Amino acid sequence: MEGRQGTSPACPLRMGGPAHNFPGAGGNHERVSSPGYAGEVLWRPEPVKPMLNLNAVYALLLREAKIFFREKERIISILISPLLFLFVMGKGMGTGTSPVPGYTYQQFIFPGIMAMVILFTSITYGLYIIWDKRLDFLKEVLAAPISRATLFVGKSLGGMLGAIIETLLLVLIGALFIIPLNPLKVLLCLAAAFPVSYMITNLGLTIGAKMKSMEGFGLVMSFLTWPLFFFSGALFDLGAAAPYIRAISLFDPITYAVDLFRIIMLGSGYFSVWTDLGAIAVFCLASTAAGVAAFGKLQQEK
């Protein structure tokens, strides 16, 4: 402990006495209120010097990776419903109903299913932070000398990691059974998966940070995840949809993800590639702001 001036007298305890001066603590920090600390002391956040602690981000990411690969059943189970859509609905709807000429309906919905996989993986991951809270793992991290931004970045990278791995699995399945994809298209799909999973993971983390119990999980899935998926146009052509559906879908981040994947894989989309990228960028920024704010308020639960 450097630079402490003034040895404090052995004063074991005073109760409720008048506020009394601290011996100066070396002057390496600023006093918030004047000498006696008499009034309300305002909480000053730590000066923003090391906003991001990269070692800590790495360690947090490593934890997520280890846990992800340890739960192999989860990796498979998260692919089940997308694969049902893809193979049962995709095949069941036949070949005559594809909105994009030259492609089957199954091929048409494949980009949408890819967005769905990212959506489900990322949002589930984000909501899992409630488990962290429940299991008190979060306590350890909240008590550590790292900024909330560091924690947030570690967490959202962890979510992206999971989503990218699921995307890779799905791209391989798709390339083998559904749609011919050259290596460039595969790479572009993976590249696009990064910002998409980022914004959805942040959304999940934001909600998860605010939720108190796992009971809310089902509600979020019913009232948020499925609507995000259905309104995104993953299963139909937005151009042919009823105007109110189109209007709602404009506010759905998944819409732009689906469209971007369609442009990459099928060569045509509803919006331009720049509209998609721009919208995704906006959602990324907004979800970062929301997430950092929610993590800042994340409190120790007693």
Add this chain to the structure above:
Amino acid sequence: MAAIKTDNLIKRYTEVTAVDGVSLEIPEGEVFGLLGPNGAGKTTLISMLATLVRPTSGTALVAGRDINTQPLEVRRNIGIVFQEPSVDDLLTARENLYLHSMLYGMPRAEISPEIEKMLALVKLSDRADSLVKTYSGGMRRRLEIARGLIHSPKILFLDEPTLGLDPASRKAVWSHIRDLKAAHNTTIILTTHYMEEADSLADRIGIINKGRIIELDTPAALKKKVGQDLVFLKGAIDETTLRALPFVNSVERENGRYKIGITNSGANLQALLNAGGRIDEVEVRRVTLDDVFLKFAGQQISDDAEEKAEGIFERIAVNRTIRK
């Protein structure tokens, strides 16, 4: 130098004042026991010192850093073992310790050897690579203690470190705590509601009740304040002779035997027995911290709150506040 110095720390929640003006100073290397009933404010006080909860007013220097203005600096210098287990079930012990070391910014080269050292200290080396979910309660506790120590904190907070442990594990944790103090001169702040624990570990004990520290002293001095030891005698006892002895404070009959309050049973027991007459049975009960606690904390709860509340609804209201 003081490891911790608090200045009129107050934490108010909307309905209760959890910590109500605590000013205390804990010298370096001390084991300080914070003793109090559930809801007395122990955890809130510790949480404020560990910068997990913001004080409503007042402040504290922890390891020379201000909890209000330098929380990250405070955090780097302290270790915490929480009341509820907070090790990561899905990782192994080694991974838990690695994650912690990285979060606390330990130099990379030191991490591995420190992990081995800590695992050996808490005797978990042979299970270091098993997932924590396969651990028993005692093993988890030991792992948490290792985790709280690995970054060599100057101050270690232990919030009910032995809660829910079996007696053998409890004894093991105690001996770790003693070793720590001996080996590293770590300042240890320990909350507990086991009197035995506070008595055997703490250099000084603060009794906290309703957010205020109502007594603070060494275990021995606190016991002295409560006063007398009790000697139970059975036999043909000469009551009047006993009463005349200078060190006897009271003589009562209870369940067919005599309950005699004396000061310093250690020194005076022989004289008491010599004067007593024909004695068939002797039982000596020395003052324990339980008695101390009952005297300082227990009475106050009943005195100010329960007895003042008259009707049933007032009583319920009072009980609620007390429990919080």
